[in-house]
Every structure is written in C-alpha cells, then in structure tokens.
Amino acid sequence: MPEKKQLTEKDSGVSIDLNVQDILTISLPDNPTTGFHWGIDRADSRILRPTGDPVYEPSSNLVGSGGRTTFQFEAIEAGSTRLRLIYHRSFEKDVPPASTFDLNVKVSGQ
Helix, strand or coil: CCCEEEEEHHHCCCEEEEECCCEEEEEEEECHHHCCEEEEEECCCCCEEECCCCEEEECCCCCCCCEEEEEEEEECCCEEEEEEEEEECCCCCCCCCCEEEEEEEEEECC
C-alpha cells in the first residue's frame, strides 16, 4: 500500500526513504506578489516524478499576503536522487535563489 509523506520547510536538508508508488508532498511558504516563485531545480525524473503543477494557496484574501505552494511527487523507480527546489525570480539571471529546499531521496522497490 503506497504511503503519503508530507514535508515542510523545516525538513530541508534531511534524507527520506520512500518505496515505489509512495507520494511525497512538500509545502513551502510563498508570496508570488513579490515576483518570486518556487521551481524544481534538480531531481531525477526517472526516480521521482511530479504528479502535476505546484499548487499555490493564499493564507488570506488580503492583497499582497503570502501563502503556501505545494509540490507533489510520486516515487516511480528504485534509486537515489537529490531533490532541490529554489525560490527565485526567473527573470533575474545570474542571481542566486532567495531560498532553497534540498532533500536526499532514496526509493526502494517493493
């Protein structure tokens, strides 16, 4: 039976073990009104595949307020990969990301 694992910004830098077909959900603080957004910088898509586009949910209806963006991945093949998400302005070239989320993922076959 596939498991669902949920992580937040507090989990950046950890290692996680999954089994094939497990679902990994990562929820991170976001405020798109600043021009920043979260994006996938690194992941082996043969091992860990996004199940759709990230979903943004505002924390309130106030203009300029922040919220959270949630990514969902499915473990599809045994192996190891580094998952790196970056919080950046895609139009700013040669500028380091404002924040990163890193995770070492090990997927075991069933």
